[in-house]
Amino acid sequence: xxxxxxxxxxxxxxxxxxxxxxxxxxxxxxxxxxxxxxxxxxxxxxxxxxxxxxxxxxxxxxxxxxxxxxxxxxxxxxxxxxxxxxxxxxxxxxxxxxxxxxxxxxxxxxxxxxxxxxxxxxxxxxxxxxxxxxxxxxxxxxxxxxxxxxxxxxxxxxxxxxxxxxxxxxxxxxxxxxxxxxxxxxxxxxxxxxxxxxxxxxxxxxxxxxxxxxxxxxxxxxxxxxxxxxxxxxxxxxxxxxxxxxxxxxxxxxxxxxxxxxxxxxxxx
Amino acid sequence: xxxxxxxxxxxxxxxxxxxxxxxxxxxxxxxxxxxxxxxxxxxxxxxxxxxxxxxxxxxxxxxxxxxxxxxxxxxxxxxxxxxxxxxxxxxxxxxxxxxxxxxxxxxxxxxxxxxxxxxxxxxxxxxxxxxxxxxxxxxxxxxxxxxxxxxxxxxxxxxxxxxxxxxxxxxxxxxxxxxxxxxxxxxxxxxxxxxxxxxxxxxxxxxxxxxxxxxxxxxxxxxxxxxxxxxxxxxxxxxxxxxxxxxxxxxxxxxxxxxxxxxxxxxxxx
Numbered sequence: 001x002x003x004x005x006x007x008x009x010x011x012x013x014x015x016x017x018x019x020x021x022x023x024x025x026x027x028x029x030x031x032x033x034x035x036x037x038x039x040x041x042x043x044x045x046x047x048x049x050x051x052x053x054x055x056x057x058x059x060x061x062x063x064x065x066x067x068x069x070x071x072x073x074x075x076x077x078x079x080x081x082x083x084x085x086x087x088x089x090x091x092x093x094x095x096x097x098x099x100x101x102x103x104x105x106x107x108x109x110x111x112x113x114x115x116x117x118x119x120x121x122x123x124x125x126x127x128x129x130x131x132x133x134x135x136x137x138x139x140x141x142x143x144x145x146x147x148x149x150x151x152x153x154x155x156x157x158x159x160x161x162x163x164x165x166x167x168x169x170x171x172x173x174x175x176x177x178x179x180x181x182x183x184x185x186x187x188x189x190x191x192x193x194x195x196x197x198x199x200x201x202x203x204x205x206x207x208x209x210x211x212x213x214x215x216x217x218x219x220x221x222x223x224x225x226x227x228x229x230x231x232x233x234x235x236x237x238x239x240x241x242x243x244x245x246x247x248x249x250x251x252x253x254x255x256x257x258x259x260x261x262x263x264x265x266x267x268x269x
Numbered sequence: 270x271x272x273x274x275x276x277x278x279x280x281x282x283x284x285x286x287x288x289x290x291x292x293x294x295x296x297x298x299x300x301x302x303x304x305x306x307x308x309x310x311x312x313x314x315x316x317x318x319x320x321x322x323x324x325x326x327x328x329x330x331x332x333x334x335x336x337x338x339x340x341x342x343x344x345x346x347x348x349x350x351x352x353x354x355x356x357x358x359x360x361x362x363x364x365x366x367x368x369x370x371x372x373x374x375x376x377x378x379x380x381x382x383x384x385x386x387x388x389x390x391x392x393x394x395x396x397x398x399x400x401x402x403x404x405x406x407x408x409x410x411x412x413x414x415x416x417x418x419x420x421x422x423x424x425x426x427x428x429x430x431x432x433x434x435x436x437x438x439x440x441x442x443x444x445x446x447x448x449x450x451x452x453x454x455x456x457x458x459x460x461x462x463x464x465x466x467x468x469x470x471x472x473x474x475x476x477x478x479x480x481x482x483x484x485x486x487x488x489x490x491x492x493x494x495x496x497x498x499x500x501x502x503x504x505x506x507x508x509x510x511x512x513x514x515x516x517x518x519x520x521x522x523x524x525x526x527x528x529x530x531x532x533x534x535x536x537x538x539x
Contacts, residue, residue: 171386173454174338175400176376178368185403189390264432265389 014182034066036240044232049225055221056245062220063249065142070206071199075188077150078157090156098149105212107148112140112216141213149206156198160191193264200257204250222244286314290335290488295344298328298361298513304330305341306511310489316486319498319519322508323534328491329383331508332460333487336375340364349455371374376404379449383461385441387433393420393444394429397451399404403406405452412451412493419447423477439470442526443477450481457481459490493539498521507531 009125080092097109099110119125119134133139164187172182211222219227294425297305304327312318320328333339335346337353340362346353352371355363365371367434387396397416401407407415420426423443433441442462449457462478463471475497483487493499498505498519506523507515507530515528526532 165386165387167384168388169384170338171380171382172389173314173446174336174375174378174380174382176372176374176404177400178372181403185399186390190388190406 014018015158023178024144040237043235044234045229048228049165051219051222051227052221054220055224058218059207059220059222062138062141062145062210062213062218063203066145066149067203067206069142069146072151073146074148074153076155077154078159078161078191080185081154081158081162094152096151096158099147101157101177102208104144104148105215108141108144108216110210111144112119113115116140128226138213138215141218143217145209148209149202153195153199153203153204155203156195157191160195165195174238176254193261194255196261200261203253203257207246207253209248273517286316288312289314290318290489291345291347291350292331292335292347293347295331295334295346296342297327297334297339298342304511305411306507307344308511308513310506310513312487312489314487315485316503316529317482317486317490317501318493318504318506319493319502320489320506320508321410321493321498321522322514326508327511328508329460332458332491336369336378336380336459337365346351348378360392361494372404376452377455379452379456380455380458381442381445381460383464385433385438385445385465387441387445387448391432391448392430392432393425393436396433397448405443405482414452416447419450421446422449422450424473430505437470438466439473442466442470442474445473446477446481456487456489459492461490461493462493464493493538495523495535499520500535507534509534517539520531 025099077092080088082094084092099150116137118242124130125134131267168186168190169182172186210220213220214226216222226240229235288311290310292308292310295305295308295310296303308327308331310318310320310331320331322328330339334344335348337346340358341355342362346355351370351374353374354366358364388392388399389390389415391399393411394416397419398409398412401412401415402409415481417426417429421430423446425440425444425447428436428440428444434443436444446462459478463474466474471494475494477492478488479497479501490498492504500519502519504514505516505519507522507526507528508528509528514529515522515526522531523535524534
C-alpha cells in the first residue's frame with residue numbers, strides 16, 4: 001500500500017467500486033426513477049412543496065429531540081439496572097418492561113387522549129404558563145416517543161454497562177479516581193461504545209416509529225403524504241416519495257453512526 | 270481495632286529509611302474462607318518487597334488490601350506513615366472511612382495488574398496522561414511531555430497513538446508500567462505482572478521492572494518469577510495459607526530456607 005501513490009490508490013478504489021454488477025444495478029435504478037418521473041403524476045408537488053418541507057423538518061426534529069432526551073434517560077435507567085440498589089433497579093426494570101411490552105401507539109393515545117383530556121379539568125393547569133404548550137399535540141408525541149426510546153435503550157445500556165470488564169473500572173479505582181470520574185471517564189464512554197451498533201439500529205427504528213404522531217394530529221412528513229392522498233386521490237406517488245425520504249434519512253443515520261463507530265477501534269480489550 | 274489516629278504513628282526515628290508501606294495484623298475473609306490470617310508487612314523507602322507463595326496463599330489479596338481494592342476484614346494499613354481510616358461496612362469487612370483520603374493515597378500508589386487493564390478506549394498516551402490530568406490536576410501539556418518521556422523509557426515512544434487492543438501483552442504491560450510511573454508513585458504495586466504473558470514476552474517486562482528496582486524505587490511485588498525475585502528483591506515474604514511462613518533477605522529465603530513448606534515450594538517451582 002505504501003508503494004502506491006495516493007492517486008493510484010484512488011483510481012484503484014474507483015475501478016474496484018465500478019464493477020459490472022454495480023453498473024447494471026445503477027442503470028436499473030436510474031430507469032426506475034426515470035419511468036416514475038415520466039409515467040407517474042407529480043403535478044401536485046409544487047402545491048405541497050412547502051408543507052412537505054415542514055413535514056420533513058418536523059419528522060427530523062421529533063426524531064432528534066426524542067433520541068437525545070431518550071438516551072439521556074436511558075443512561076440512568078441502564079445504570080440503575082446494571083449496578084443500582086434494588087430500590088432503583090426494580091423500578092427501572094419495571095419501567096423498561098412495561099414500555100417495551102405495550103404498543104407505542106397505545107402509549108401515545110393514553111398520553112394524548114388520557115392526560116390530554118384530564119388536564120383541562122384542572123383550572124390551575126389551564127391557567128398556568130404551560131397551558132399554551134400542553135394544549136398542543138406535539139408535547140405528547142415527544143413524551144411518548146422519548147419514553148419509548150428510553151425504555152429500549154435503557155435495556156441496551158444495562159447490557160453495555162454490565163459488559164465493561166471489571167478490570168477497566170478496577171484500574172480507575174486503583175489510581176484514585178472518584179466514583180463520578182470513574183463513571184464519566186471510563187465506564188460511560190466504554191458502555192456507549194459497546195452500545196453504538198445497537199443504538200444505530202434502534203435509532204432507525206425510532207425514525208420509523210415517528211409516523212405514529214400523525215394519529216394525534218402532529219403534521220410530520222407522513223401526515224403530509226396522507227393529506228395529499230385525501231386532497232387529490234393520488235395514492236402511489238406520495239407514498240413512493242415518502243418511502244424515498246425515509247430511506248434517505250435512514251441512510252444518513254447509518255452513515256453517521258458508522259463514522260462514530262470508526263472513531264474507536266472495534267476490538268475492545 | 271481499626272480506626273486509629275494517624276498522628277499516633279509518627280515516622281520512625283531509628284535511623285532507617287521511612288516506612289512507605291506498613292501492614293499490621295491483616296485479616297481478610299471471603300465469607301467463610303479465611304484468606305489472610307494476621308499478615309504483617311513492611312516496606313521502607315527504596316526497598317523491593319517480593320511476596321511469593323502458591324496459588325491460594327493470599328498473596329494477591331494481601332497486595333490488593335494495601336490500596337483497599339479489596340476491603341480488609343481487620344488490620345492496620347499505613348502508607349507513608351498515614352493510616353488508612355477504616356470503618357465497618359456491616360458485612361464483616363472494613364471499608365475506607367474517608368473516600369477522599371483513600372483516593373488521595375491510591376493516586377500515589379502506582380498499581381500494575383496481571384491483566385494490564387489499560388483503558389481500552391484510550392490510546393497509550395491518553396492512558397498515561399489520564400490520571401495526572403484528571404486526578405492529580407497536572408497541566409495537560411506537562412503531562413503529555415512526561416508521558417512521552419515515560420513511553421520512550423519503556424520502549425513504546427512510537428506507539429503513543431495506538432490503542433491497547435493492537436499491542437502485544439508485553440507492550441501493554443510496559444505501557445501499564447508507564448501509566449503507573451506517570452503518577453510519580455511513592456510506592457509501586459505489582460500484582461503478578463508477568464503471569465498473563467506469553468513466555469517469550471516475560472523478559473521485556475521483567476527488564477523494565479528490574480531497571481526500576483535498581484534505580485531505588487519502592488515496590489511491593491507479587492510474583493511467580495523466583496529467579497527475578499531473587500535478583501531484584503531486598504526482602505522476600507513467603508505466604509502459606511494466609512500466613513507469613515517465612516521471610517527474610519532473598520539469599521536466605523532462596524539459599525537457606527528454614528521452613529519445610531518453603532523448601533518444598535522452591536523445589537516444586539524449580
